[in-house]
Amino acid sequence: MRSSHDNAGTILIIDDNLANLQVLFTTLKQANYHVVPAQDANSTFTRLRHFTPDLILLDIIMPDVNGFELYRRLREHPPTAATPIIFISALSDSEAIVRGFKLGAVDYVSKPFCAEEVLARVGKQLALQRLHHELEAKNARLEQELLERQRLEESLRQAKEQAESANRAKSAFIANMNHELRTPLNAILGFAQILENDPSLSEKHRHNVQNIRSGGDYLLTLINDILDLAKIEAGRFELFPQTWKTSPFFLSLCEMFRIRAQQKGIFFDYQSTTALPAVLHCDDKRLRQVLMNLLGNAVKFTERGGVTLRSTYLDGRLVLEVTDTGIGIPAAQTEKIFQPFGQVGDAAYKQQGTGLGLSISHRLVTAMGGKLSLESKPGEGSTFRVQIPAEAVSTLNEVDTQTDPAKIIGYQRSQGLGRFRILITDDLPDNRAVLRQLLEPLRFEVAEADSGEQCLTRVPQWQPDLVLMDLHMPVLDGLQTTKALRESLHFKDIPVIAVSASAFNKDQQLALEAGCNAHISKPVILNQLLVELGRFLPLEWLYEASAPPEVPKGPPLSKEQKQKLLHMLKQGEIKRIRDYLSDLSQQPDCPVAVPELQKLAKSFRMVEIRKILEEAK
Numbered sequence: 001m002r003s004s005h006d007n008a009g010t011i012l013i014i015d016d017n018l019a020n021l022q023v024l025f026t027t028l029k030q031a032n033y034h035v036v037p038a039q040d041a042n043s044t045f046t047r048l049r050h051f052t053p054d055l056i057l058l059d060i061i062m063p064d065v066n067g068f069e070l071y072r073r074l075r076e077h078p079p080t081a082a083t084p085i086i087f088i089s090a091l092s093d094s095e096a097i098v099r100g101f102k103l104g105a106v107d108y109v110s111k112p113f114c115a116e117e118v119l120a121r122v123g124k125q126l127a128l129q130r131l132h133h134e135l136e137a138k139n140a141r142l143e144q145e146l147l148e149r150q151r152l153e154e155s156l157r158q159a160k161e162q163a164e165s166a167n168r169a170k171s172a173f174i175a176n177m178n179h180e181l182r183t184p185l186n187a188i189l190g191f192a193q194i195l196e197n198d199p200s201l202s203e204k205h206r207h208n209v210q211n212i213r214s215g216g217d218y219l220l221t222l223i224n225d226i227l228d229l230a231k232i233e234a235g236r237f238e239l240f241p242q243t244w245k246t247s248p249f250f251l252s253l254c255e256m257f258r259i260r261a262q263q264k265g266i267f268f269d270y271q272s273t274t275a276l277p278a279v280l281h282c283d284d285k286r287l288r289q290v291l292m293n294l295l296g297n298a299v300k301f302t303e304r305g306g307v308t309l310r311s312t313y314l315d316g317r318l319v320l321e322v323t324d325t326g327i328g329i330p331a332a333q334t335e336k337i338f339q340p341f342g343q344v345g346d347a348a349y350k351q352q353g354t355g356l357g358l359s360i361s362h363r364l365v366t367a368m369g370g371k372l373s374l375e376s377k378p379g380e381g382s383t384f385r386v387q388i389p390a391e392a393v394s395t396l397n398e399v400d401t402q403t404d405p406a407k408i409i410g411y412q413r414s415q416g417l418g419r420f421r422i423l424i425t426d427d428l429p430d431n432r433a434v435l436r437q438l439l440e441p442l443r444f445e446v447a448e449a450d451s452g453e454q455c456l457t458r459v460p461q462w463q464p465d466l467v468l469m470d471l472h473m474p475v476l477d478g479l480q481t482t483k484a485l486r487e488s489l490h491f492k493d494i495p496v497i498a499v500s501a502s503a504f505n506k507d508q509q510l511a512l513e514a515g516c517n518a519h520i521s522k523p524v525i526l527n528q529l530l531v532e533l534g535r536f537l538p539l540e541w542l543y544e545a546s547a548p549p550e551v552p553k554g555p556p557l558s559k560e561q562k563q564k565l566l567h568m569l570k571q572g573e574i575k576r577i578r579d580y581l582s583d584l585s586q587q588p589d590c591p592v593a594v595p596e597l598q599k600l601a602k603s604f605r606m607v608e609i610r611k612i613l614e615e616a617k
């Protein structure tokens, strides 16, 4: 410990010889040291009660207690235990000098004193002492920093653990909620689909059922969105690239948004800048999800003008642009809208969405190795541009042909006779009823099992051609039941389609590993179910005979009518065209082309309208 005196250092000199003491005292005092003299052990310890020296000069030969003994006592006295001690000895007494060093003295000065030598040795020891103190202080600081870092690392580790456990809890919660929401939704959507196909329903009731169905569909989209976000956040999101036909993909997408745009009184246009390859390889379902979100937003945020979807294919990259003439997005807010729940603008618009779509789209496009960018001008409109790598494929083999389930009224067996037997295994009566009522009208013979155990008894008794298997059942669940079937001698090859309320890929994977041939999610969508049945049962679907084409009747458009229409077309007055066509359609001699023109006008197909009018010239 340094003394508090403001000087070059505090030195305690212990020597019984007053003359020596005097010489040393004066020499050191002149060099600006604070010097405290003591003549024996007693006076030494009395003085040490009031201060702590930086250095001690200790005479070896003293009458009462000699220097070596006093050295020992000074070392036992805690404040001086580490104070450097220089022995004072006669020059000839080398034995005493060696002993002093052995005890731990740092140096010695010899009598008679040479002032320079004393000052040099004292100065050196004090300098060493200072360095030693500095080193100790530095070590203490380092130790403190090390401790601090260890504390920080520990608290980081704990925070990470807490976050991970919260994440695990969140994932488990979402998985449970997902299951809990899908189960009742299965009944809502299932029965709505059954009712929609019921011919005894009045138009009004059918309309109401359609409302239930579209509400259910919206709920399902929401559940899927939240699940997607959770999966992406938890890093458990997977892509399923496959080959797909571009033409039906864009056709169905455009059809859907043409209708939506039309209902809003805005136009929808699709332009292909370069010829698209007929078949591409990438995750078409995710791409469709992204485009549905972008197109949905474009229609939602546009009140005048319309929406254009542009496609380009260049160097293995598919570029899709969704341009609208809507409200636009201020530059300062572009970052926010890509965040989960990020919405900007009017409250009325916010109510129409959740703010999840764009953040999901952005992550999906990034996961596909692509880019989602935005150019927008408030008040003028926005262009969202998706660029993703997509390989052009020459084979069509892997692409499934699209089936329109609404028109399927039954099936014909490709081999064998009679109706196919389907065993529905589900512990919930509503779920069984939905499947039964979806399948029976198509002439499938249906039986039910309300548990895994009952399924295993019914299969040999009733010998179904296929089993629909719920995965979550008490006691014997769907996975165990399927495994048991696969281990049986006679039914190891029976097709089993898992039907589960879990939309996690992991569960689908588990189902396939347990021996299920395919997996469909609840709520069951009829066309998905039929696609899977078609894969595992040798059958050909029978379609509702389409109504015979109506022979158009009526006179051709008059010259005046044509000119009027062409004029309105030039002015882009689509509303007036529609009104005019509607007037014409009320007339008893309605021109033959009017219904077709009305259809085209409804979906803003100006080019085709012009073609008809010009051909009619």
Ligand code: ADP
Residues within 6 Å of the ligand: 293, 297, 298, 301, 324, 326, 327, 328, 329, 337, 342, 343, 344, 345, 349, 350, 352, 353, 354, 355, 356, 357, 358, 359, 382
């Ligand atoms: P949602 O549309 O469900 O609110 P999104 O994540 O799809 O969620 O969009 C987030 C927000 O971005 C929207 O609420 C809107 O403020 C803004 N936005 C998205 N697309 C457009 C667009 N085409 N024009 C104007 N604003 C848009």
